[in-house]
Amino acid sequence: MSEQADVAKYNSGKLQKQWKVDLIGFAFIAPWLIGFLGFIIGPMIASLYFSFTNYDLLSPPTWIGLDNYINMFTNDSRFWQAIKVTFIFVFGSVPLKLAFALFVAMLFNTKRRGVGLYRTLYYVPSILGGSVAIAVVWKQLFGREGAINDILSLFGIPSVSWVTSPDFALSTLIILVVWQFGSPMLIFLAGLKAIPAELYEAAAVDGASPLHQFIKITIPMLSPVIFFNLVMQTIQGFMAFTQSFLITEGGPMDRTLFYAVYLYEKAFAHFDMGYASALAWILLLICGIFTAFIFRTAKSWVYYESEGGK
Amino acid sequence: MKRQKNLKTLIYHGSIWILGLFMIYPILWTIASSLKPENEIFRNAASLIPSEIRWGNFLKGWEGFGDLSFATFFINSTFVTTMVVIGTLFSSTLVAFGFARVNFRFRMPLFVCMIITLMLPQQVTLIPQYILFHKLGWVNTYLPLIVPAFIGGIPFFIFLMVQFIRGIPRELDEAAYMDGCSTFGIFWRVILPLTMPALATVAIFSFYWTWDDFMTPLVYLNDTKLYTVALGLQMFSDPSSLSAWGPMFAMSVASIIPQLLVFLFFQKYLVEGITAGGVKG
Structure with a gap:
């Protein structure tokens, strides 16, 4: 260099x-x-x-070797529930969020009038969506007597208690997260603007359909940006806390027990710091494995225009 | 031909408005509910137009809980946020300049360490940090919220500033150096004034993240007198408190007003910050 x-x-x-x-x-x-x-x-x-001790903050930690880890894997059904919920949440929300973000970014990648205003409008939820205010409101919006059921009843759909129903509670949280697709959308939009228009013109001359252009030009040219969004959103997904903690409180019946919520409970409700530390290290391991996996596969699907453009 | 084009334009704008309505509906609904008479919030729940405007919700909500008004929470949040923004600006500029412009030994390995911490889940350090702050006697003070900002607690901002400083022509530094400027002088008189747009981006992001932050205050603040707005709002959904829906919606709206205002006035910097991380990085 x-x-x-x-x-x-x-x-x-x-x-x-x-x-x-x-x-x-x-x-x-x-x-x-x-x-x-x-x-x-x-x-x-x-x-x-x-993580190798028994520690409650009051008395000094006592060494118990691998007991926390062994307990976790063999004897703790809530740990497995938290893993399951978090995986469903990450694999449900991240692809949906990125798909929406890309779709809307493509709609906005035009020289039409009003696009600036639209971009602002679509970004507002992402600015506010992570706040406690929206979490508190979300609970009511999707509550039994909330606005969503009111709207659905217009179409003759019977009302559902979204937040307290074991079947729908997690979906309610996924909708909240997907709704905040603004940041990846802006990143996609910047990436789309950087694709040279000549590529599309040449493809159109050769008779490539819009779908074909999307698969053969847009996706490969955008792949570094997709890669970045994928890594960031996956890590954020594994760390998600506020939504579950405030809206569903991990329930009903642990159906929305996010890993971070379980960890918080162990550490700050039960003051089981040793066990919670072990949980934290498993989380780090999971995030590490996923990041490594995305990086490893990146070579086969992420396209860099020039070697210098990393 | 022209007609077809007009039709296409109409479909384009029409569908964006319809989809946009879905996007913005929960926020409009929050604002509408904050102005509705209490018994109307869940009757005709979907409606966005209150039968009569009730500003009283805001007055009642502002009174807060017991002898704690929302004024306290807003003052607390403002104090914490201001300190965090100052701390973040201080640490991210200094550190970024060091990484971007000074060729000290171990520069690259340390830079890589910083990039790795970008991806470190907050939960991993949460517990030992809590134990550390507990031992230092910092629990139930603002120190655990503020001090990390002064020591580069959020590496994303350092990364953002490094990217920006790298884009400033090096000839400027060299010219200043030839004129007898010290390294700190170059930082203070040459680079810092040129990084103003990036500083604005950093300030806005750290404002957002601190104002919104729920987990850190939840863990460290026990005394309700110290609560930030985020924790104050949560008290509304506490099952033991009598649920007052009107005031709850009103305070939710009040808590997002600062964020909305900053967004409307400084949108440009926000967009730049988000895209700088994803595209140039």
Whole structure:
């Protein structure tokens, strides 16, 4: 990289001694470095240790080896329920969210008038959707006497208690998350604008149908952006907390017991810090495996125009 | 031919408006419900037009719970958010400049470490951090909410600033250096003024995330006097409190007004921030 060579020439070499540069560099990144060591690496090591202990915050931790992990996998049906719910949530919401985001982005990728206003309109839910206000309201909107049932009854559909029904509670949360497709939409839109129009013109001259153009041009050209959105949304999905905690409180009958909610319950309701730490490490492992999987497969489906364009 | 084109335009705008109505309906419904008389919220629930406007919901909601009014929650949230924004601006600019412009040893490995923490689930550090803050006696204070911002707690912002600073021509630094400017001088007088648009993006995002944040205050704040707006709102859905629907909707609306205003005035910076992470990254 020429950039690095530039930095080297300008910062060190004839101009400044390397130790001086080191000192200056570390001074600048000191805030982050302190945070990284003290609030991330340190706590992570501590948490790995706690995961092998029995610890309730009041008495000192006692070493119990792999017991927390063994218990979790063999003796804790709520752990498996949380895994199941979280997977359904992630695999239900992420593809839907990205599909919506791409569809709407393609609608907005035009020079028609009013698109700026539309983009704002469609983005507003994403600005507010994560807030407690919307979570509290969502519960009522989908409540037995809420607006959704009122609208459905116009079409003769009997009212459902969305939030408290074991069959619909998770779907209600998925709808809330999919509704906030604004950020991936904006990223897709920027990606679509970067695709050269000549590609489509050439394809049209060759008689390619719009569907064909979509599969052969849009998807490959957009694949780095799809990749980015996929990684970010998947991780966010595994971390989801507020929706379940506020709207369904994990219920009914643990049908919406998100992993993060279960972890919170173990740590801050039961003060079982050792077990909760073990849960946290399993979550990290799951996220790591998924990210690695997406990265590994990326080579076969993500197309980079130039090697430099990473 | 022209007629067909007009028809297409009509279908395009028509379908976007219809879909847009679905998108925006829950928000309009919240606003409408906050103005409805209490007994009307769940009768004709779907309606967006109150039979009469009741501002009283806002007054009643603002009174809050017991001797705690929503003014307290708003003051608390404003304080925490302001401090977090200041802390984030402070740490992200300094650290980003270090990574983008100073060629110290271990620069790349440390930068990679920072990128990895971008993808670290919050829950992994939550428990040990809680134990740490508990030992420091910080639980039930604002310190656990504010201090992390000053030490680069959200690496996304550092990443965003690094990307931006890399786009500033290096000749500017070199010219300043030749004129006898120190590295800090280059940061302060040359780079910082040029990063204003990126700083705006960082400030807006950290405002949003802090204002919205529920989990961190939930974990660290026990005393209701310290509650932020997010926690205050949650008290409405507490089954032990008498559910007052009108005031609940009114305070929900009040809590999102700052976010809506910031969005309407600074939309441009928000869009830039979101797309910078996804496209240039």
